[in-house]
Amino acid sequence: xxxxxxxxxxxxxxxxxxxxxxxxxxxxxxxxxxxxxxxxxxxxxxxxxxxxxxxxxxxxxxxxxxxxxxxxxxxxxxxxxxxxxxxxxxxxxxxxxxxxxxxxxxxxxxxxxxxxxxxxxxxxxxxxxxxxxxxxxxxxxxxxxxxxxxxxxxxxxxxxxxxxxxxxxxxxxxxxxxxxxxxxxxxxxxxxxxxxxxxxxxxxxxxxxxxxxxxxxxxxxxxxxxxxxxxxxxxxxxxxxxxxxxxxxxxxxxxxxxxxxxxxxxxxxxxxxxxxxxxxxxxxxxxxxxxxxxxxxxxxxxxxxxxxxxxxxxxxxxxxxxxxxxxxxxxxxxxxxxxxxxxxxxxxxxxxxxxxxxxx
Numbered sequence: 635x636x637x638x639x640x641x642x643x644x645x646x647x648x649x650x651x652x653x654x655x656x657x658x659x660x661x662x663x664x665x666x667x668x669x670x671x672x673x674x675x676x677x678x679x680x681x682x683x684x685x686x687x688x689x690x691x692x693x694x695x696x697x698x699x700x701x702x703x704x705x706x707x708x709x710x711x712x713x714x715x716x717x718x719x720x721x722x723x724x725x726x727x728x729x730x731x732x733x734x735x736x737x738x739x740x741x742x743x744x745x746x747x748x749x750x751x752x753x754x755x756x757x758x759x760x761x762x763x764x765x766x767x768x769x770x771x772x773x774x775x776x777x778x779x780x781x782x783x784x785x786x787x788x789x790x791x792x793x794x795x796x797x798x799x800x801x802x803x804x805x806x807x808x809x810x811x812x813x814x815x816x817x818x819x820x821x822x823x824x825x826x827x828x829x830x831x832x833x834x835x836x837x838x839x840x841x842x843x844x845x846x847x848x849x850x851x852x853x854x855x856x857x858x859x860x861x862x863x864x865x866x867x868x869x870x871x872x873x874x875x876x877x878x879x880x881x882x883x884x885x886x887x888x889x890x891x892x893x894x895x896x897x898x899x900x901x902x903x904x905x906x907x908x909x910x911x912x913x914x915x916x917x918x919x920x921x922x923x924x925x926x927x928x929x930x931x932x933x934x935x936x937x938x939x940x941x942x943x944x945x946x947x948x949x950x951x952x953x954x955x956x957x958x959x960x961x962x963x964x965x966x967x968x969x970x971x972x973x974x975x976x977x978x979x980x981x982x983x984x985x986x987x988x989x990x991x992x993x994x
Contacts, residue, residue, distance in 0.1 A: 645709035650784060652702035654793065657778050659695045660742070661797040664771045666691060667764075668804040672811050689749065696746050699739060713854070728852040731780030734773050741770035771801060772830065776837075780851060785842045798834065802827050846911040846935025849942055850901075877967065877987045881905060883912050887973075887981035894919040900973065900981050911935040912985065914955070914971060916947065932957040932969060943967060958990055966990035 666688035675681045703719045706712070714732065718725040720740060723733035748755060748763045775794065784790040805827045809820050841847060885902025900914040916930040930947035932955070945959035954972040968990045973983040 645705045646711065648705040649702060649709060650782070652698050652705060653778055653782060654784075654790070656695060656698045656702055657774060657793065657797060659691055659698060660771050660774055661800055663688060663691045663695055664767055664801050665804045667767060668808045672808055692742075692746055692749065695742060699742065703739070726854060728781050731777055731851055735777040735781065738770045738774040738777055741766045741773070745770065768805075775834070779838060779842050785838075785847075798831050802831060844911070845937050846913075846933070846942065849933045849935055849944065850911075850913055877910075878904070878906055878908070879988070880984065880986050881910070882982070882984055884980070884982040885912070887979065892920060896920055896925060898925060902981060902983075904985065908937065910937075912971075914973075916955070927955070930955065930957070932959060932971070934959055934967075934969065941965070 666684065669675075670681075670685055670688055673681065675684045703716075706714050707716055707719065712727045714725060714727055718727075718732060719736055722736040722740075723729050725732045744763055745767045748760050752760050775797065779785045779794065782790070805823065809824050809827070841850070881904040883902040883904045885900060887898065887900045890897045890899075896918050898914075898916040898918065900912070900916075902912045904910045904912060911934075913933040913935070914930065915932075916925065916927055918925045918927045918930075920926070927947065927950060932945055932947065934943040936942070941961035943959035943961045943965075945957050947955050947957045949956045951970065954970050957969050957971070958966060959969060960966045966989075968988045970986040971983060972985075973981060
């Protein structure tokens with residue numbers, strides 16, 4: 635029993651389970667909060683019943699959230715620290731999406747604490763903080779999709795859709811109730827309710843639901859390799875595909891910084907019968923006629939279920955990037971990437987792939 639409780643898989647399942655329950659409870663808390671704000675209660679039910687239910691559900695959110703954070707920190711698979719749970723964007727594991735979880739926790743903590751101290755606060759101050767619950771709910775949804783391993787599961791997609799529809803319906807009810815003029819606050823809330831589901835769907839289709847999201851989300855290379863060998867989050871052994879010797883690619887590029895500190899990111903997809911996602915990150919400096927390369931990384935992501943190749947840029951050859959990539963299963967490849975337009979905006983080029991032999 636002790637071995638089972640301390641197993642990494644136990645912590646992984648506990649993190650997933652409590653995260654899912656927390657999402658459901660946060661949604662219920664927001665919907666109950668909206669019902670309380672319009673002073674609605676079921677027939678023959680005193681209003682204090684709904685108020686206390688809202689308060690107790692909010693406290694349950696905090697309890698499950700603490701368990702969720704504790705399980706994530708104790709799980710030895712991903713390097714998540716206690717600090718990462720409260721200070722956003724400091725983690726080395728999927729920093730943006732894990733950081734959003736820290737933001738949601740901080741916002742919810744502020745809402746719960748001020749609610750418990752409501753009798754000691756001015757109503758305006760309490761209400762201003764309480765509005766953060768909407769933001770906390772939205773950030774929590776994005777965090778769960780961005781960092782969770784179940785984002786592509788049908789049951790999780792159904793829960794996300796149900797949560798978004800529930801809050802959107804409650805918010806529309808709140809906006810429409812007593813509407814007798816085009817008040818700025820109502821208009822802003824209506825615009826937010828209308829745009830939120832659309833933005834969420836567009837982001838999910840272009841990000842978390844695409845192959846290779848784990849690498850693009852910021853999962854360290856060694857964890858991807860561990861997962862491919864059967865780590866806690868692995869659900870199947872990645873298959874090996876026959877890589878093309880040459881392929882063209884197209885996508886987008888982004889340049890950040892100037893002078894001696896420039897970061898070029900190229901995100902593209904190859905053409906052919908089996909398209910691959912290509913992510914290139916280059917750290918360098920501006921030079922006459924181009925970009926001087928100091929270091930860089932390359933991630934080549936085959937379709938879902940196949941092994942991901944990752945590695946570092948090893949040099950330049952006639953303006954093309956050279957890199958050696960490994961898939962975590964002993965396969966190594968050499969790639970040559972020729973960028974025809976490594977500038978802000980659109981980017982395209984050619985990639986050549988050759989076998990580098992087996993190795994660590």
